[in-house]
Amino acid sequence: MSTIGRPRAFDEEAVLDRATEVFWQHGYEGASLSALTSAMGINRPSLYATFGSKEQLFQRAFARYHETQVTAARAALDKPSAYAAIEAFLRASADGLTAADHPAGCLSIQGGLACSPENAGISEILAAGRAATEAALAERLTRAVDEGDLSDDTDVRALARFVMALSEGHAVHAAAGASREDLQASVDIALRAVGALQRR
């Protein structure tokens, strides 16, 4: 298929990554179109022709972010035991939240926990993403119960929620400037709880 007409002067995924960073730092509502286009190095009509609207751009950015995040999380969940899976999840999360190659914290949290009423959909998209991660975690823990790795009376939903909540709290801390070591020390403590469960 030949491309007829004037070719694009930018790479779609590259500018999407730049947009993601702006959303990540300032949230959906805090990221103005001027800030976005400036960071992306394109102008408004190009943005609208390529992505449709600010909201659709955000959805693309979040989908991409979540996909890579879930990939990393999936790797953690493949560990052989529930304890190892949770540890890997929390350690990778703490690392990712404080990595130097992107903004601190987590787009799922920074993006728009609270929004003006007309952007309530953004909060819901983010919440759905977090819920999906939590569900994947719960599924892994259910398997651990089935395999006898966790005792039968383990409250799997609560454990998954605990791990997610801690990870989200770490995201809040990371956005406020906490270091990797700060978060990992907190993970150390959390793992005592998980260890206590496993020894049953």
Added chain:
Amino acid sequence: MSTIGRPRAFDEEAVLDRATEVFWQHGYEGASLSALTSAMGINRPSLYATFGSKEQLFQRAFARYHETQVTAARAALDKPSAYAAIEAFLRASADGLTAADHPAGCLSIQGGLACSPENAGISEILAAGRAATEAALAERLTRAVDEGDLSDDTDVRALARFVMALSEGHAVHAAAGASREDLQASVDIALRAVGALQRR
């Protein structure tokens, strides 16, 4: 002192509470002046004459919120043992985050984790408030170490951060609709970690 001139037609603290709820639900930037004045039952000039600006109104709202929150937290920290203090803190936090008489979640989180660059000060104010709570927690735990209630090698800063992070994660969950019972079940798990520390 006599009040000369026309008297106010509203109670300052009452309308401040209404404003707090709007900020709590929609965040600083998501709360428009129209939404605020409508909820407060006053009009713009009255708001500006009384509170100065949107930002000052937010600061008043947050100060009031934080004061009452800290009062509740202080009560938890007065418990005789570190374990009891942490448990009371997390239980009260979970209750408060899901109480029916105000919006779900926590103003310190909902208010504006991410902001547009010109409102970066809001994020900082909120972060400072959370840091103050964490510091109070750390201070209480330091005392517990001094009293032999926690072992000497306890990482007090990490433990305080762990508790705060979990509480903040619960705030995220509460804002997304988690119930009191959901959060308390997560607290149950967290307390195993604290118990493991205390048994040393």
Added chain:
DNA sequence: ACAGCAGTCTACCGCTCGGTACAGAAGTGA
């Protein structure tokens, strides 16, 4: 009674927001 003060109300300010019309530029196919 009435002057003077402080609060209220309507209507507006400049500005930025997300989004777009339209002209020109950069390619393709004949």
Added chain:
DNA sequence: TCACTTCTGTACCGAGCGGTAGACTGCTGT
């Protein structure tokens, strides 16, 4: 070469933002 298609750039749109001017209202002190 030139019609055709598609992207780029400027300049703009209506709407809503935070904030305010100025007329009006209700109360107090003399």
